[in-house]
Amino acid sequence: MNLIIDIGNTVAKLAVFDGDEQVEILRGSNHSLDCIKILCHKYPIDRCIIASVITLSNTIKKQLANVSFPVLTLDYKTPIPITNKYKTPETLGMDRLAAVVGANYLMPDRNLLVIDAGTALTYEFIDANATYWGGNISPGIYTRFKSLSACCDKLPLIEKGGEVPELGFNTETAIRAGVIKGIEFEIIGYITQLQKKYPDLLVFLTGGDKFSFDTKLKSIIFADRFLVLKGLNRILNYNVK
Structure with missing residues (x-):
């Protein structure tokens, strides 16, 4: 399963995909991905991609560093x-x-x-x-x-x-x-x-x-x-x- 993280100017969206099917989506602060633990415990996440229009906070960087699957940071x-x-x-x-x-x-x-x-x-x-x-x-x-x-x-x-x-x-x-x-x-x-x-x-x-x-x-x-x-x-x- 894929974990998709979209960090916008106002909120962050975290979604789980099974193939092309969106299974669940959660919204939260764009400075802390607290709900990432919920999704990781609920689903067998294999990989993750994150895209952000703002500079990632140190909190988010630490949270991503602690996950057990590879994280792709989208850039140009x-x-x-x-x-x-x-x-x-x-x-x-x-x-x-x-x-x-x-x-x-x-x-x-x-x-x-x-x-x-x-x-x-x-x-x-x-x-x-x-x-x-x-x-x-x-x-x-x-x-x-x-x-x-x-x-x-x-x-x-x-x-x-x-x-x-x-x-x-x-x-x-x-x-x-x-x-x-x-x-x-x-x-x-x-x-x-x-x-x-x-x-x-x-x-x-x-x-x-x-x-x-x-x-x-x-x-x-x-x-x-x-x-x-x-x-x-x-x-x-x-x-x-």
């Missing part, structure tokens, strides 16, 4: 089952890379746009020949809410949940509609622009945030919350073979 030198055309691979977030690997594994031989909606909102393109060409990064939904409050003295910090009218009728709904609809329009813009060059484009949407879309686009969008974890599992198995 790790062999992967796709061609990476990113010009500075050493600066590429490993979560971004894992997401495109996962999408390509699930939908091979297709032109794919991978959208990860988390702390940051990322867009990645991988073509039908399994060549990753790069992508873009913009602020995620909560990052946008926080930045408006931090940079604009009289704007409050609001929550995502609530009314989202076409046009805000007070400051709270104006911010919520502006942020959420702005992201929806941004995503639709990326999709329609790429469709001009790749009419058969398929879209994977992953991450913690959900959005509604024009009905014309729903048929080509696949939501998969665990795309990064599946990509990491694919990379680990690729390196074992």
